[in-house]
Amino acid sequence: MPPARRLLLAAAFLLGIPAAILAIASLPWHGDRPAEAARVTAAxxxxxxxxxxxxxxxxxxxxxxxxxxxxxxxxxxxxxxxxxxxxxxxxxxxxxxxxxxxxxxxxxxxxxxxxxxxxxxxxxxxxxxxxxxxxxxxxxxxxxxxxxxxxxxxxxxxxxxxxxxxxxxxxxxxxxxxxxxxxxxxxxxxxxxxxxxxxxxxxxxxxxxxxxxxxxxxxxxxxxxxxxxxxxxxxxxxxxxxxxxxxxxxxxxxxxxxxxxxxxxxxxxxxxxxxxxxxxxxxxxxxxxxxxGLAYSAPDPAPAVAFATADVPLPAPDPGAVPPLLRRAASNASWETMPARAEVEALRLGGLVLVAVPGEPVSEIGEGWRRAAGPGAQIVSLVNGYVGYVETPRMIAADRGETPRTYYGPSLAARLEPAVAAAAAAVRAEPPAHPPDGAAGRGRTPAAAGRR
Structure with missing residues (x-):
């Protein structure tokens, strides 16, 4: 066999090894995580x-x-x-x-x-x-x-x-x-x-x-x-x-x-x-x-106070910093290291509802979540967990904005929004709400759950 041909075969073999590894790593080892209705686990x-x-x-x-x-x-x-x-x-x-x-x-x-x-x-x-x-x-x-x-x-x-x-x-x-x-x-x-x-x-x-x-x-x-x-x-x-x-x-x-x-x-x-x-x-x-410099409401000695937690599954990992060719492999590699579910908490303080989320939503997403949560809602980020940045699907599709800092791809905002709405609705519920039987969630310490 001519030396040039042997050299080409050796190069093809060496290049084929990482290609084969990438192909195997990119197989659909994990399916998607289907969307579910938000579940209020504590209120x-x-x-x-x-x-x-x-x-x-x-x-x-x-x-x-x-x-x-x-x-x-x-x-x-x-x-x-x-x-x-x-x-x-x-x-x-x-x-x-x-x-x-x-x-x-x-x-x-x-x-x-x-x-x-x-x-x-x-x-x-x-x-x-x-x-x-x-x-x-x-x-x-x-x-x-x-x-x-x-x-x-x-x-x-x-x-x-x-x-x-x-x-x-x-x-x-x-x-x-x-x-x-x-x-x-x-x-x-x-x-x-x-x-x-x-x-x-x-x-x-x-x-x-x-x-x-x-x-x-x-x-x-x-x-x-x-x-x-x-x-x-x-x-x-x-x-x-x-x-x-x-x-x-x-x-x-x-x-x-x-x-x-x-x-x-x-x-x-x-x-x-x-x-x-x-x-x-x-x-x-x-x-x-x-x-x-803000104007403050009159002090209230007995404001309405309530707390609720809502749970949703997260989509499959889809790291935005990874080139498209490597996304499936990166998703497989991070499947076990990234959370599979997320909780959103809401705390009502009079007419104000603080909706706490475990990530960093951009301003446009925050505005949409406030509308979903209803009047008086304010988004509080980086609470009780971390799922990365939450960018708009439009910006992720264009690979702009905060896309390189996202972990879950374009469907993350839509997955979390029902939990935002459900938790906010639960703290406004009349009469006082109580946790479903056997579902105290993370909204209670063990001692508090034991005294329910």
Whole structure:
């Protein structure tokens, strides 16, 4: 056989091996996950005067803790710019008790939420929302995920996960212990100058704030919801920090402040210019001024309070960052590592309904979900799990916008929307609703489920 022909055959053989491997990896090893009607797995509402308590803790972190937020070649942090931790608000009405916790981390994988619940067996709760401020300079190392460790939070360390879960649980326990008579008021508006859309969609700009005070007016807590990525410190930063939400949270005189992200998938923080302070501090201060400038409703000592959870199956994984030729293989590879189902929670506070979702919806999706949830609804992102970005099918088809950051493809928004609507409807139900028999869901700690 001529040498040239032998060379061609050898090249064909060598090229054929990866082609064959790709072909095998791309076989339909898994079917799709068919859509189902949203299932309300927990719903409870109680009547009576409001009691509330709030508390904050600082995470106990070792030197050199991984820094989470950006894909980096090196995740080891080089110090602390400002301390980070968790803040909690516990609301009680009648024999119902609900907790909200805001942690200065990138995201809350379901495993972290489970670890928090495991530490609250002595604190009966009828509902729990654990959310992330989404700082891109917070501690990492808490996500045991083959992909997430390499593109977001750094190498997994169970001891770090336990420290962060313990700090969140400690804040919730202290908040429950600080409970006392309280009143609730709500402020809503827009902060157009503080955010912009980093791709092609509309600016979210919605600002919602819940204030809790004592009957004599003493502040207990302030819970703010706004959509803007906390990335003002940038990828080069290796100092642990809460970024701009940390600046807002650290201010005194407003009780214990909590911060949750709105529909933030495509929302970025508009730089705030000024002669003093860092860009991070200037933005945090400008956000605090926007919060203070809202008009608030009259304090209500007995608002309607309810909590509900709805469950839906997720579609097959379809990573948007992977070239189309490799999508099926990537879906097969990530099938066991990505969640198969998702839960959406809703918390009613008077006329306001907070709908908590485990991902990062873009502003257009957030607007559609608010319509599905009904009047008074506000989307709260990055709570009780993580399913990645939620982009519009139109943008995914065009491979634009936040598509490279999606995990589940164009049908994810449509899968989650029925759960958004069902959870919101459940908290508006009259008379008070109760969990279906045997379906307490994740809306209760074991202790709370046991006392139902």
């Amino acid at each position: 409870r509402r109680c009547q009576g005067p409001l009691s509330a308590g709030a508390a904050a803790t600082t995470f106990d972190l070792p030197p050199g803790v991984p820094i989470g937020g950006f894909a980096r070649l090196r995740y080891r942090s080089e110090g602390v710019r400002d301390p980070v931790g968790a803040r909690a608000l516990v609301l009680s009405v009648g024999d119902c008790r609900y907790a909200l916790a805001s942690a200065e981390i990138l995201l809350v994988p379901e495993s972290l939420e489970v670890a928090v619940r495991a530490r609250l067996g002595d604190v009966p709760l009828d509902g729990l929302l654990v959310g992330a401020t989404h700082t891109h300079s917070g501690p990492g190392g808490y996500w045991d995920h083959v992909f997430g460790e390499h593109i977001a939070t750094g190498p997994f360390d169970p001891a770090l996960r336990d420290r962060i879960a313990g700090g969140i649980a400690q804040a919730i326990r202290a908040a429950a212990a600080a409970s006392g008579p309280a009143r609730l008021s709500v402020g809503e508006g827009r902060a157009e100058t503080l955010a912009y859309n980093r791709t092609e969609g509309p600016v979210e700009a919605r600002l919602t704030v819940v204030r809790i005070d004592r009957p004599d007016g003493a502040p207990v807590s302030e819970l703010a919801i706004f959509a803007a990525h906390p990335t003002t410190l940038g990828r080069a930063n290796l100092l642990i920090s809460g970024d701009w939400p940390g600046r807002y949270l650290a201010a005194t005189g407003h009780g214990v402040r909590l911060f949750f992200q709105g529909a933030l998938g495509d929302q970025a923080a508009t730089p705030v210019n000024g002669p003093e302070g860092t860009p991070t501090d200037r933005y945090g201060d400008a956000f605090a001024r926007a919060v203070d």
